[in-house]
Each structure stands twice: as C-alpha cells, then as structure tokens.
Amino acid sequence: MATTAPGSAALSARGEQVDALPSPYLLFLGDAVEAGYAKTAFGLRDWAPERCIGELALPGARVTTGLPPLQPREAYQRGARALLIGVATRGGQVPELWLPTLSESLRAGLDIVSGMHDRLGDIAELAAEARQLGRRLVDVRVPPDGIPIASGRKRSGRRLLTVGTDCALGKKYTALAIARGLAARGLDVDFRATGQTGIMIAGAGIPIDAVVSDFLAGAAELLSPDAAPGHLDVIEGQGSLFHPSYAAVTLGLLHGSQPDVFVVCHDPLRSHILGLPDFPVPSIEDVIAQTVAAGRLTNPAIRCCGVSLNTVAMDDQAAAEVIAATARRLGLPVADPVRGVGLEALLDACAAA
Template sequence: MPHHRIAILTDGYSTPFVAKTAISLLRYRTEDVVAVIDATASGSTTQDLLGCGGAIPVVKTLAELPEVDALYIGIAPPGGKLPDEWRPMILQALRRGIDVVSGLHDFLTEDAEYIAAAERSDSRLIDVRRNRLKVTAECHRFRPGCTRIHTVGQDCSLGKMVTSLEIHRGLVRRELNSKFLATGQTGIMISGDGVPIDCVVADFVSGAAEQLARRYEHHDFLLIEGQGSISHPAFSAVTLGLLHGSAPHGLVYCYEAGRTHVKGLDDVPLTPIKQQMDAYLVAANLRHPCKFVGIGINTRNLSDEEASAEIERAESTFGLPACDVYRTGADKLVEACIGLRGEVLAE
C-alpha cells in the first residue's frame, strides 16, 4: 500500500484477540502510522494500549488528525464483520478524501453510502480480501534453487505470519534474496501484495497459492505465510490448499504454549502436536518432498524462565531448532532455512 500517514481504527476493540491487524501494522509499518483511534484509551500511547508502537498516540477521533492519507481498519473479529458504530467515522474519512482500507469480510465496496462518499471526494475504498482469482493449479515445476518455506501450525492467530516475516527479515539482514508472501489481510496490508486466500473460491485456492509463488520464484527464498491449521474444523481446506499450491521444501510449525482448545470453539480440544505434524508431512509430501525445519513458539503467557524451558522442551521432543521470534529472535530458524537451501541446491 502506498500510504505513509496512516490512522488505525480500533475504537472499543483494542484487545490482542481482536486488534491483531493493528498490532502487526504498528510492529511492521511503525514509521507510517500517525495514530490509533480509540476513544476509550485516548491520551495514552499505542505502547500502553497494545504493547507496541512506542510513543505513537492514541486519539479519540479522526478530527484530531489533520494530515492523514488513509484510515486502516485495525481489527480482525470473528466473522469479519465491520462494527456498525464505526460508520460515522468511516464516512468522515471519505468526505475528507481519505482512503479507507479494510481486510474484513464486510466489503466497503458493497456499501452504497460509502461508494457515493468516496466518489464525491475522489478517495478510495480498498477491500484487501476482495478478489476475482480463478486460476487452477498446474503442478508447476518451480525454478531450481527457489527454496520455499511455509509456516503451518496448531490453530489460528498464534504467530504464523509473524514467524514468516521475522525469518524473512533475518535473511534480508544477511543480504540474502528473500521474499515474504502474504496470504492474509494483515500480511497484505504490511507488504502491499499477496493473496487473500480465505476469500478465494475453493476450487482455486491451490491455484492462487501456486500463482503467487510462481510470481516470485526468481527469489532464492520464499517465506509463505500460513493460515488456519490442517485439523481446524472450519479452515482446514485453506491450509491444505496453501500446502499443495506453494509446494514447500520446508515447514516451520507454530504453536502457542498453553493453548488447549481451538480459537473461538472452546469445546473443541486441539489435536496433539505430534499428530498434527505427522498430518502436515503426509499432506505436503503428496505434492512435493517436504520436511520440518523448525518450531516457532508463542510464549506470550509464560514468564522468561517458563519460556526458556518450553523452548528447550520443544527442541528435545522434536529434534528441531525452536524459538519465540518475539522474545528470542528468529536466528535459529534463519539458520535452519539457510541449511535447507544448501540441501535444495545439492539435489
């Protein structure tokens, strides 16, 4: 996205569970964010409110921000519905000529009032999830040396995107030719490109993932953002489509320490990690030879000592390098991906 003065709207929904889009924008596009809008926390900073962004202010209304070129919807609630109470502020932005960017399932571009306001001010309505992708997978033979690493995991919303981004950034810091491939709305808002895979028609999910990877196969490393999980009661189809479309060489398994049940389905226990990992390997290898190269652990609910113990336990149990990319950095996983590329080149 070409916006460089962004206001993020989270008003009344500023929790880690719902405002994950805002949190990721604050972390990865810090220099572009002017403020977060939340009347319940105005006067504080985003660091106080969401744990990131430093001194970026939290304000009560858009009227307090004279120079803004875009209003980003900063939440990803269950069901993807745009809060009705936000309509006046969205209209205010459009009337000022400010673009409005949303990753929700409620499309701005299907609302007559928003469309009319945008047309009058020459502002843009950008629905990140909206697409017309209809491309069938062709079992493409990727360029030799294009090493594809895909994050998969235990459940939704536990760090697959962040793990992919941090590995990518680590490779770039070493001056290696890497590209992050976004497959969800937040990743697309961060990188400015990608495929909203959960809004692609089912028959074309694998084809859309394959097309995205083909577009960037001139890079030496592709870090492909994961979605859902292979055992998720609702979202497993998208997970499988990404596995087969991107044809990864390596997988990084992501989980949250202490999580026991599927997000949003409190009566559905999570599938045991070893069983999930076995299922990922079977599914991935149906398309392309693949193996696990590391573990990304979300230790947000653990103390430093507990986190260290959890990382050691995972490494001992699975025989793979493990880390919490927020807490300990991604160096172990970066090294594992570099090692994988050596194996790919030797084939």
C-alpha cells in the first residue's frame, strides 16, 4: 500500500519530510481527561507501535495508551528520540501548563513533534531553548505552498471518503483498515492522509484543517490526483457536516475529494457532539442524506457503500447486536474494522465502488 501522492508530501515548518521525523516516540498525553482528545496517541500506538516507547501524562490526566509511563530522561535512555504531542486541544493551542514538561523533554535530549495549530517555533521560550540545546521543534500541521483553487474537474481513478457523525470516532482507523484490507486483496489502493495523525502514520499528506478556506477543495484535489481507472484512493475524512465548529473543513474536503463512494463512521454510544453537549449526534441516515446532497456538486454519482461503527466500549455480544441491527435498518454492509466484525463484507462493497 503506497502512501505518497504527487505534490502531497507533508513538510514541517523547517521543510523536513514527515517520513524523516525523529523517532522512536515518547507519547505526550498532557492533561487529557477524554480519550477522544488523545486520538493522535492512540493512532500511533495502534498503527505504528514499533515507533512508540512509552507515554508521559501530567497530573490529573485520565487517559492512557497502556504503554509504559516514562519520564523524558528515562524514555531517552530507552531509545526515544522525540516527545510526540499525542493529544489535541480545542483550537489546537499549546497550553502554558505543558511548557515545563516540553522544556524538560528538550533538556533530556528529545526533539518535539507536534500536530497542533500553535506552532512550536512560535513559542519564544521554547524556541530559544531548542536552539540553545540543538534540538528540533517539528510542526506537522503545516500545509505545502502553492495549493491551487479547486477546479471541480472530474479526475480519473476512483475515490472513497470516510465521513462521520462527529469528530474523533474512527474515520482515520476506518480509512486505514479499508486501504490495508484492499491492498491485501491485491487491489491498487492508496491511503491519503488529511490530518496530523494520519500524516505521522503514513509519512505524507496534507493537514486539511490548516489550509486557508478558499483552498480547501483545491488541497483535496491535489491530495488525490488523476490515477489509473482501477486505482482507488481511500481518503481520510475530517470533522462532520453536522459539527458546528468543523463542518466547513468537512465540506471542502468532500467537494475536492469528489468521492465515488463514502463510508459513514459512527459511535453508537455517543449522544452529543464531542465537547458540545447542546448539539446531539445526528443519525447515520441524516449524514448519508446530507453527504449525498452536498457531494453531488462535484460528483453527481456519489453514494454510500457502507457504515463503520466504533464499538470499542461495548462487549462482544452488544457490538455484534448493534452491527447486525444497523445493517438490517440501513440495508448496507456494517462493520467494526477494529474488531474485524463485518469487515470482509464492507471491503467487498468498497472494492466494487
């Protein structure tokens, strides 16, 4: 499974290729209390475990990856070469509370890798300390220069986009699992990363939510260029069309991706948009209808080919029941790619896109 698209190699603020990031990593969990905000750490643990040495959390954190808890100097002694910020904050800001630990990591010999909107190099005290110690501050969430305005031109090849009822519920995992599963079947398929975690895993991509709004759809076109008729790009989705904060990113990615098919990702236990209790999670049916209506602008033939459920908080019986019930209700293949339940049927539908 290839991971690099022409023109889509992500660069740090200093121009370094993401696939040359300093590693192995000590995963920094900050003071996170909800697992949904630590999706970067979990993504690296699950999809690049060979690059993860341990985790570091601040007092009060209630999230763990299950990796050994290590302090920066101990992690360095065990082979870690970078502290990777594995959590997100609303707005992508680096809290002042984190700065002493980030400084300690630099002094312990670790570079720092970040996918936050706040750029490490713009934090004066941190940048000065890194320069003095000869350490690197690597910002992954930096889009490439020269992104064009979208043309809307129909491109050759096939495209699949993962979409969601909310943020942080499995769009990246689903896209990775589909791409890996189809590649194992011998199909010509690429995973296209659109967020910082996907880029850290794949080594290339474009951080869509860091692109100026006028160029969002153009970035999505750049990420998934013309391809052979049998080729399939599996594009990592972002946000949700029903998210009051991030729907604009989702819409730009949808228009520029021009997906032939999409897979809806959903957490059956989530009642409200993450962090926004006044906004209920929409139904899968509403997401399908809205995605088709908006997606027809650039691909009139767009359709839903399946559903991915995040059942990690359920036992095996409950998960099997909700997967089967959802499939009966919608008349579509439904799977939990992490459990593997229903995955082959979902892959069949994706392959036929």
